[in-house]
Amino acid sequence: MKELMLGNKAVARGLYEAGVCVASSYPGTPSTETTEEAAKYPEIYCEWAPNEKVALETAYGACLAGRRSYCAMKHVGLNVAADPLYTISYTGVNAGLVIAVADDPGMHSSQNEQDSRHHAIASKLPMVEPADSEExxxxxxxxxxxxxxxxxxxxxxxxxxxxxxxxxxxxxxxxEIPPRPYVKDAGKYVMVPANARKRHPFVEERTKKLIGYAENCEFNRVEKGKGNIGVITSGTCYQYVKEVFGDDVSVLKLGLVNPLPVKLIRDFAGSVEKVFVIEELDPVIENHVRALGIEVTGKDLFPLVDEFSQTLVAEKMGCEATPSCKAIEGLPGRPPALCPGCPHRGLFYTLSKNKLRVLGDIGCYTLSSAPPLSAMDTTECMGASVSSIHGFNKATDNESSHDTVAVIGDSTFMHSGMTGLANIAYNRSNSTVIILDNSITGMTGHQQNPTTGFNLRGEPAGKIDLEALCRAMGINRVRVVDPYDLTATENAVLEELKADEPSVIISRRPCVLLKQVKHLPPVSIDPEKCRGCRSCMRIGCPAISFRDGKASIDSTLCVGCGVCTQLCRFDAFSVPEGGRG
Amino acid sequence: MSVNVMIVGVGGQGTLLASRVLGNAVLKKGFDVKVSEVHGMSQRGGSVVTYVRFGDRVYSPIIGKGEADYIISFELLEAARYVSFLKPGGQIIVNSQRIDPMPVITGAAEYPEGIVEKLKESGAQVDELDALSLARDAGSQKAVNIVLMGRFSRYLPDIAKDEWIRAVEECVPEKFRELNLKAFEAGFAS
Structure with a gap:
């Protein structure tokens, strides 16, 4: 039966039909749904691991035990998993192991635009790249x-x-694939130097064989077109090329993007007068084609940045522009913002109000870097806030420790914040780390993690006690605040900044989008009492707008968190019965 | 040839569900279909766009400038933002709801006035409706998306009403089925 499927759901269907038994992943846009959809098949054991390295090692262990296994992550997650990746390339597998890595050209939801094909080349692993859900x-x-x-x-x-x-x-x-028996084989699986030296030639030999395979495999195909132009492409770019040119150009579509074929490319180039390589991000295919001595047009014409489109391909290839309705200029942007009722808002308002230096991390709370909160100084990668604040405070001999905090979400803390906290506890800096515990992995769309007490399927699971964990690591000052309570939050932050030892503040309240979180009736503003001072607007809540010199509440958006009501000096807010204020 | 529909709005308004309803309705007619969504960061109250394309053979999952036959906008400002994706004389179905973006909330920018007139000046056919009120009357303001699909269904006579209804039924959870069918009817009859 033909079914409309998200690419990620199609991956999951492929896993199911391939007889996969174990999937271990860490959520990351745009890879997350592959594992969530796989979890809908009872035949596949699926889990969220604390990070990508753990996930990959888990999937690897499962493949050694003889079951087809799977692991998924976003592009930056592969950096975390790179350590096992480069060595399991040497050991190889027992049952099959597929590792999905989702790149994000255009950075819809990412902090960089890295091209994961480089990891495939460097780790000497085959990489396939589909161009739609069917593929x-x-x-x-x-x-x-x-x-x-x-x-x-x-x-x-x-x-x-x-x-x-x-x-x-x-x-x-x-x-149904019967399990492959596990056979102890130290030469293959124990990568001490003596064994690894023997495995490296195997890897090089394997690559040679795979190049041979690439010359004539189902993943790569030539679509002979009418003209004298040949385009070498893969993935979405293939779709853009076909959209613009249909059958007017010849296309070499590469589905196996590492290793790349040699003869197939030479023959294709020889069959046309001019060769273009159209690929998003880095010139990986192009460099390979050039190295074969073939003259090619690629990144001299196409950008290294951002995602492509048929519009871009048409423009760069010299096609006439499509007429359109006239653009309307000068419109205000609409950047994403913390949701109305987001528990992070009260905490970041406190940090902003006290003009603190905030070393940030990866999660929804990065949205607090935008005005009006503007409460973030740095964001790089998972866990960096906790490690960096230690370095920052060491460099200033702890002088900065009185006006600097690190913020990190519960899931991100479990992913790679713990090791940074271990460094703070061990090498002693007076750092203040705030764990934003909203009881879920928010940004990627509500995945469970080791602190939530539930597993991927929503069943009760082990639950790590954050307070006990931080204390066990040697942090004596550990306290919990409710970020909806602005006074308590401010007191906690200011007290911990004063302390001459490391501290952890757990800012705890569940994400307002969680099903079990009850929304309270919306608050309202009495226009008679409102003086238009905009104090309530300093928290940057999408539910509060300013009309005719007064603040007003959009009752379709307000969830009654009551944070704004704590900022009004004129008693202009009215809180309905059962509301919070 | 393909029919290109953009569904635009503010993250959280339910544009994804609307695109899935449309995608399912056209798939049943035997068309090749592609629906492109964006998840993650842009769902948090940001400007969102999904593309639905259908025809004999659809390659690109996205829609370029000047290629859209229809834009269904869940909010006024978002209709203005994407109007240049519309073919000259293309059709916009726009919900008259206004949601202030953060630069307007902070006072850094003004919410533009007279958007419907500006859309017409830019060369679009404009069909404006108060989908929020219709959704409230149907039982929930969250059903704005299905109200708009009800209105839009009138522009695609190839797909019969009962086929739309089947697509709605398949895309929404059982307990919200009645509400959404009411919302669809409200949009269709408006």
Missing amino acids: AYSYVKKAYELSEEYDTPVLLRLCTRIAHCQSSVETGERE
Whole structure:
């Protein structure tokens, strides 16, 4: 049956049909739904691991035990998992192992625009890249065969426009794969230098064989067109090229993007007069083609940055611009913002009000960097806030420790904040770390984590006690505040900044979008009492706007958190019965 | 040839569900379909856009400037933002709701006045409706998305009303089915 499927759901269907038994991942846009959708099949054990390195090592362990396994992450997650990745390339697999990595050209929801194909090249692993949901589904199934035939983990490269695009998929049945027996083999699996030295030549030999495979495999195909122009492309760019040119150009579509074929490319280039390489981000295919001595147009014409579109391809290839309705200029932007009732708002208002230096991390709370809160100085990667504040305070001999805090979410803390806190506790800086515990992994769409007490399927699970954990690591000053209570929050922050030892503040309140969080009736503002001082607007709540010199509440957005009511000096707010204020 | 529909609005307004209803309705007619969504950061009250394309063969999952046949906008300012994606003379269906973006809330910018006139001046056909009121009357302001799909369904006569209704039923959870069917009817009859 034909079904409209998100690329990520199609991946999950592929996993199911390929007989996969274990999936361990860390959520990251745009990869998250592959594992969530896989969890809907009872045949596949699925879990959220605390980070990508743990996830990959878990999936690897499962493949050693003889079951086809899967692991997914976003592009930056592969940096975290790079350590096992580069060595399991040497050991190879027992049962098949596929690792999905989702790039985000255009940075819809990411902090950088890295091109994961470089990891495939550097770790010497095959990488396949589908161009729509049907291919996402079929490539996954083929990837497991490739993995087992060539004794290698296989990387599946997704990107936002594949992962989060729905197109039709013709599904099949699950193939039950009997477990492969585990056989102890130190030469293959114990990567001490003596053994690794023997495995490295195996890897190089494997790559040679895979290049041979790439010359004539199902992943790569030539679509002969009418003209003398040939385009080498892959993934979404293939779709843009076909959209613009249809059958007017010849296309070499590469589905296996590492290793790249040699003869296939030479023959293709020889069959046309001019060769273009159209690929998003870095010139990976282009450099390979150039190294073969083939003259090619690529990044001299196409940008290294941002995602492509048919509009861009048409423009760069010299096609006439499409007429359109006239753009309306001078419109205010609409950047994303903390949700109405977001528990982070009260905390960041406190940090902003006290003009503190805030070393930030990865999560919804990064949105507090925008005006009016403007409450963030740095954001790099998962866990960086906790490690960096220690360095910052060491460099100033703790002088900065009285006006600097690190903020990190509960899930991010479990991912890689704990090790930074261990460094603070061990090497002693007077750092103040604020854990924003909203009882969920928010940004990626509500995934459970080791602090929530539930597993991926929502069943009761082990629950790590953050307070006990921080104390056990040697932090004596650990306290919990409710960020809806502005006075208590401010007192806690100011007291801990004064302390001459490390401290942890847990700012605890569940994400307002969680189903179990009851929304309270909206508050309202009495226009007679409102003096238009805009005090309540300093928290940057989307539910409060300013009309005709007065603040007013959008009752469709307000969830009655009551944070704004604590800022009014003129008693202009009225809180309905059962409300908070 | 393909029919290109953009669904634009503010993160949290339910544009994703609307695009899935449309995608399902056209898939049943045997069209090739692509629906492109954006998750993550942009869902937090930011400007959001989903693309729905259908026809004999659809390649690109997104819609470029000047390629949209229809824009369904859940909010006034967002209609203005994306109007240049519309073909000259293309159709906008716009909810008259106004949601202030953060630069307006902070006082850094003004919410533009006269948006419907500006849309017409830019060359669009404009169909404005108060989908929020219709959704409230149907039982929930959250059903704005389905009200708008009800209105939009009148522009695609190839898809019969009962086919739309089937697509709505398949895309919404059982307990909200009645509410959403009422909302669809309200949009259709408006």
